[in-house]
Amino acid sequence: MLKIGIILSSTREGRVSPQVGEWVRGLAELRGDASYEVIDLLDYKLPMLGEPGGDASGAQAWSTAIAGCDGFVFIVAEYNHSITGALKNALDYLRDEWNNKAAGIVSYGSVGGARAAEHLRGILGELLVADVRVHPALSIFTDFENGEFKPKDVQVTSVNQMLDELIPWATALKTIR
Numbered sequence: 400m401l402k403i404g405i406i407l408s409s410t411r412e413g414r415v416s417p418q419v420g421e422w423v424r425g426l427a428e429l430r431g432d433a434s435y436e437v438i439d440l441l442d443y444k445l446p447m448l449g450e451p452g453g454d455a456s457g458a459q460a461w462s463t464a465i466a467g468c469d470g471f472v473f474i475v476a477e478y479n480h481s482i483t484g485a486l487k488n489a490l491d492y493l494r495d496e497w498n499n500k501a502a503g504i505v506s507y508g509s510v511g512g513a514r515a516a517e518h519l520r521g522i523l524g525e526l527l528v529a530d531v532r533v534h535p536a537l538s539i540f541t542d543f544e545n546g547e548f549k550p551k552d553v554q555v556t557s558v559n560q561m562l563d564e565l566i567p568w569a570t571a572l573k574t575i576r
């Protein structure tokens with residue numbers, strides 16, 4: 400069975416990404432087409448890449464977690480019109496573990512996290528990750544209420560359409576690894 404990692408990209412105290420990631424996982428598990436697991440960057444405590452004296456003890460576990468996945472759903476918070484520093488650092492940490500896999504993006508922000516999602520697409524290209532077209536974009540104005548995640552029904556359809564694209568691409572790319 401395919402394994403899809405749902406990656407939480409924000410690590411700050413008070414973050415909303417766990418609510419979004421658990422919602423995606425719940426919807427995905429109803430499909431029965433892959434095994435879906437939330438991968439939380441906070442659990443790996445990666446120092447900045449190459450930083451002298453940094454505690455890189457989480458790096459091996461990070462490598463193992465990503466190597467074990469056939470595809471990914473990135474839960475993307477928009478910070479200053481881009482992805483979080485934590486996600487960029489975690490992407491930079493690995494290379495082969497990302498290569499020839501597929502990904503979907505679920506983002507959120509004032510304009511659905513669209514600017515961060517588009518930046519992420521460029522980075523994924525360099526890592527040989529094939530990102531699918533359908534992109535659930537959640538609005539902090541209409542899909543959240545006072546920090547609590549309350550997605551509109553239409554977003555459920557969008558997540559399923561994204562996964563409808565992700566699963567065949569993840570399956571196909573497995574054949575060339």
Ligand SMILES: Cc1cc2nc3c(=O)[nH]c(=O)nc-3n(C[C@H](O)[C@H](O)[C@H](O)COP(=O)(O)O)c2cc1C
Binds near residue numbers: 409414416476479511
């Ligand atoms: C450092 C920082 C920068 C932000 N920049 C943007 C931004 O450029 N565009 C936007 O729509 N929201 C921005 N926001 C608001 C976030 O979309 C919102 O706080 C969201 O909940 C962040 O995700 P998180 O709770 O998972 O950390 C920013 C938030 C932070 C903390």
